[in-house]
Amino acid sequence: MTASAGRGRSRLDRTHWDESLPDGRLDRWWADLTAAALVGTARRPVPAPPDWPLEARPDASPEVALLDAAAVGSALRRAGAVPLPAEADERTLPAAPDVLTPPPARARQLLDLLLTQPPVGARLAPRAIEAWLREAARRGVRVHHASLVPLLEVATRTRELREAVLPVLDSRGAWLAAANPAWHWAGARSMPGGHPVDRGRWAHLPTDRRAVQVRVLRATDPGDARTLVESTWRSDPAAARADLLGALEVGLSLADEPLLERALNDRSPGVREVAFGLLDGLPGSARALRMGALLAPLLSTTGLLRRRVHVELPSAPSQSAVRDGLGAVPPGRSQRGFWLQRLAAGAPFETWTRATGLDPRVVVAGLEDADALAGLRAAAVARHDATWAQALLDRGWDPGLVRFLPPEEVTARVLTRVAVVTTAPDLLSAIRLAPAPWSDHVSTTVVARLAAVPRVPHQLPDLVAVLADRLHPSAAPAVARLAAGDDRPEAPLSQLAQHLTFVPTLAEAFS
């Protein structure tokens, strides 16, 4: 077919039509007819048809003439329609050939089952799907094409699956995801930072968007991100200055010191507070040295073995010390105690070891002052310092510090904590920190403790989600025994037991 859309054609008398109705005449007549129909034959005459090979009824009323014309015209236009030629640049390219291995039949069936009727219950289905995806990625296997759509849909709803989906999509999956805006999280892998920063409109963007962009940019080019913050520093309101300064915590370094020193002079207490927090994380900064100089004279050792650390409370601060954070005190706090906490948080750790001649563990063990300990903890968190976190943890469990320890020490700390927790939420907050996958020993210990604490139904789902990801399959029988007390099929612990027996079958399905 070569005729363009709308050109009249009829099987009855094709030649005649082609000659008698050159391009466009039928369309023009139909447009006139539509216009007449819009206002009605009472007000507009029916346009004369092009050279019909059929004779119009001479006796027809205007209404009948219009309906006759609509009948013939619509038949001609419909029958004459042809497909459109594709625009050259609109041609979407087909997907490139896949590079990974297709999954074996058993693994395919298993994923289909997990996506439609998960045998582990809806709550743990994402965990089981994730286990499938990780096993596939480990073996260089891709997702079969038929399951791409349901998988992309599940991962669009369940954000935590996305990272595991990406490595197994292969060319076909990436091609598909790029075509659907809802799946752009999977198609746009090449742009981890999202949209590039629009410098022209930077000052006019909402603060929360700017703060996100600064954080993203800090990961690749911290200096550039800081320049961006400085570019509007004079004109931004106090709240925006505080938020944007806070975003510099990503990739913080001494290069940020000039801006932070400038922020110490800020007229807004909120901005100054952010600056204190960031400078606490820079023990090499001038402010840290100033704080250290104020702290050092307050430290001494006492006791027979000189292993007890005594701290004097600071006295009224100078103008410069007020600027560094020893200013107004929150209501209800001891003034000098608060200043001591500030000094402990801001001073370099060396101030403590040098002034006392003791190593960090001994310093913390011999320290009784609560404000000084709180300051040390803030410093350890701000500086991600494993040594001092370790020393502080010797005095008591603190989930906020555990993450700075090396992985094997984290596990040891968590197990110590697990042995003493008495509630399910406490157990959860502890085991969350233990890096996955867990060994047989860790799994056994955790399940044994779970058996000993009261299991309040509404507290179980979160706990079970964490256990499903990390427990060693060997813990399955113990979990099944725990679940036996509750035989509802949707009970979280029953589902956990099913999940744990399911996961080892994954590896078989792939082999």
Add this chain to the structure above:
Amino acid sequence: MTRWSLQAVERAAPDAASLAAGRALAAPGPWSETGSTDALVWGRCQGSGATPYQVSVDLGGPAYRCTCPSRKFPCKHAIALLLLWVRGGGSITDVAEADPDTLSWARTRAGRTAEAATARPARPSDPAAKAKRLEERLRLMDGGVEDLSLWLTDLVRAGTVQAKRQPLSWWDAAAARLVDSQLPGLAERVRELGSAVNRRDDWADHLLGELGRLWTAARAWRRRHELDDRTLADLRTCVGWTVPTEEVRSADAVDDHWQVLGAHRSDDGRLQQQRTWLRAVGTGETVLVLDFAVRGAPLPVARLAGSVVDATVARYPGSWPRRALFATEPTLITTDHPLPPGGTLGQAFDTLAAAWADNPWAARVPVVLSEAALSATQVRDGTGSTVPLLPAEDPWRLAALTGGRPVTVCGELETGGFRPLAVDLDATGEAR
């Protein structure tokens, strides 16, 4: 006859609502003159009216009778009676002699069943009465078509802008008159037109074309005596005068192996429809099997595209593509038959135009496209022509399977675009 179990009564209920209503009535309060024998249970149930409903159950059939106006079968009264009876408890007493009225009903019924079993096909119908019914129906339809013609001329005299301003109820009223005139097919077109005029941007163009097709149907109906059988059958389909299935079954059946080309389900809120396209492996003829289910009721399971069944298929009268039904229960031959060779989009459009030349009211034709690349929004053939895809349940599935690479695709071509139904796949489920 052994007493039924409670489960048997529950299974007999047509739906959960009837069962719940039956349970509410299954108390001795409203019941009187109850009794049971080996084969029958009966009683009177005081409803909202003055006269109690008379309820009878023949346990052998089982068969149910009740004087209430309910269209549920069995009705809640019959279920309540059975519930009372299975519970025992003395509210229904076993007696030796059945209630005479119930007994005569059961005897007549048994007689009828026996008669039907022995002389089923030769059910004598009265030709005179039949002719009278037909005459009555045609008179109604003639009146409906005249009414539609007037409605159409009034509409174009006042202008389509006026029609656009009308509420949906105006279109529905016109459709309801057509239903009353036994023209449900035309009624459906008018109702659909009302919603399209409200929904579409190109409503003026669309409305004028549809008015033309309705006008064509109305004019053709007046001259139906001049039409050949095939065109008359197309017109009957268009106005919604269906051919009874027994008539189809007994005429024009073909025995062949039928390949399932593809199937599509649609749901317009009131009615679900399933279209299954079959292709005779021997002759290459394509037919359409239609299944309907009212909302909520299940449709028959869709036949797997690519499977081949052995069956006798009876065809409705009319132009290609003809509607058909399975006259015998199909038996599966294979599940993995490749699609027949396809053509270009241009050839597919020619096929559609040819179908319209025979039947101006045809909605769509089945086509097989070769070298067709599918995305989620359009199909492109080997010559570089494109057609938009019609909204489908899952436009992404076929795109995922084919990856935009050229494959053989089977689907439906309509005015608005192409609806892909199946692609050629190998046994592993990945596209060839």
